Amino acid sequence: MSVEHPFLAVAGNIGSGKTTLTKKLVERLGVRGLFESTAANPYLADFYHDMPRYALPLQLRFLAMRVGETRETQKAQVSAVQDRTCYEDAHIFAANLHARGALDERDWETYQILAAQLFEGLTPPDLVVYLHRTPEGCRAQIQKRGREYEQSMPAGYLEDLGMRYDGWFDSYALGPKLLIEGNDFDFLNRPEDLEAVVELIANTLPQPSLPFV
Numbered sequence: 001m002s003v004e005h006p007f008l009a010v011a012g013n014i015g016s017g018k019t020t021l022t023k024k025l026v027e028r029l030g031v032r033g034l035f036e037s038t039a040a041n042p043y044l045a046d047f048y049h050d051m052p053r054y055a056l057p058l059q060l061r062f063l064a065m066r067v068g069e070t071r072e073t074q075k076a077q078v079s080a081v082q083d084r085t086c087y088e089d090a091h092i093f094a095a096n097l098h099a100r101g102a103l104d105e106r107d108w109e110t111y112q113i114l115a116a117q118l119f120e121g122l123t124p125p126d127l128v129v130y131l132h133r134t135p136e137g138c139r140a141q142i143q144k145r146g147r148e149y150e151q152s153m154p155a156g157y158l159e160d161l162g163m164r165y166d167g168w169f170d171s172y173a174l175g176p177k178l179l180i181e182g183n184d185f186d187f188l189n190r191p192e193d194l195e196a197v198v199e200l201i202a203n204t205l206p207q208p209s210l211p212f213v
Contacts, residue, residue, distance in 0.1 A: 004077075005077050005078055005079045006031075006079050006126045006127065006205060007073065007074060007079070007080050007082070007123075007125050007126050008025070008080070008081045008082065008125060008126060008127050008128075008129065008201065009081070009082040009084070009085045009125040009127070009128050009129065010022045010025070010081065010082070010083060010084070010129050010131055011084060011085060011088055011128055011129065011130045011131065011165070011169070012084070012130065012131035012132070012133065012165070012182075013133065013135070013138050013158060013161050013162050013165055014138060014142065014150070014158065014161065015133070015137075015138030015139065015140075015141035015142040015145075015158070016131050016132070016133040016137075016138055016141070016182055017131055017133060017141065017182050017188075018083060018084065018131045019035065019036070019083050020187070020188055021129075021131055021180075021187055021197070022035065022081050022082070022083040023035075024187050024188070024194050025081045025197075025198070025201075026081050028194060028198060029079070029081070029198070031078070031079040031080050031081055032073060032078050032079065032080040032081075033080065033081055033083070034069050034070070034073060034080055034081070034082040034083060035083045036062075036066075036083045036084050037065070038147075040065065041058060041061050041062060041065075042061075043057050043058040043061060044058060045148075048150065048153065051097065051100075051102035051154075052101070052102045052103075052104075055094075055097045055102040055103050055107070056103060056107040056110070056111060059089060059093060059094045059097065059103075059111060060111065060114065062089050062093075063086055063089045063090065063094075063111075063114070063115060063118060064118065066082075066084070066085070066086040066089055067086045067118045067119070067122065069082075070082065070085075070086060070122060071122065074123050082125065085125060085128065086118070086119070086122070087124075087168075087172075087174070088165075088168070089115075090111075090112075090115045090119075091164075091168050092161060092164045092165055092168055093161070094108070094111050094115075095164065096160050096161055096164055099160070100154075100157075100160065124174035124175045125174075125175060126175060126176065126205060126206070127175065127176045127177065127178060127201060127204055127205055128169075128172060128174075128175065128176070128177045128178070129177075129178045129180055129201060130165070130169045130177065130178070130179050130180065131180050131182050132165070132166075132169075132179060132180065132181055132182060133181075133182035133183065134162070134183075135158040135159045135161075135162045137182065137183065138158050138162070139158055142158075176204055176205065176206060177204075178200060178201060178204045180197060180200070185197055
């Protein structure tokens with residue numbers, strides 16, 4: 001498979017550092033960045049205070065926005081790095097809310113029907129980079145960035161997501177994938193660590209691509 005305009009995705013738990021890595025890759029490679037906009041989802045703050053009430057609209061909003069930007073970018077045939085994939089929305093976050101009882105059977109069925117329609121004909125990323133970090137490490141990052149609504153996460157929420165992420169990545173078979181241990185690379189402060197990550201990405205892509213030269 002020729003990857004003339006690579007479409008990369010950085011996957012990871014809340015607080016794993018995926019947005020920081022995405023920004024660094026966008027700057028380093030000179031490609032388009034697709035970032036998750038929490039400000040564009042008006043349900044987010046309410047969701048952490050009342051998950052059963054806001055779980056369905058929150059997840060549908062995230063899914064629709066992410067699928068839309070993915071289709072637009074792929075149609076434009078430009079190189080890009082995406083902050084989280086739509087597959088994570090469906091198979092990790094929405095599934096986790098269903099397991100925790102925040103999405104009842106009726107809402108979960110509705111979500112799955114709509115997700116299947118949105119995924120129809122969607123091209124998977126050329127490479128999924130899974131930035132793994134322990135729930136404890138994620139929690140420390142969340143506390144450091146100080147978003148008020150995130151401080152009310154229920155007990156075990158990050159742990160549940162972390163287990164789902166590990167299982168999802170192990171079974172992911174839509175294309176090439178790469179595991180990056182967050183504790184092994186200080187890509188925020190050490191340029192050499194960022195270059196090491198870029199080299200791993202370049203070597204994992206099906207073919208070398210122009211932005212990596």
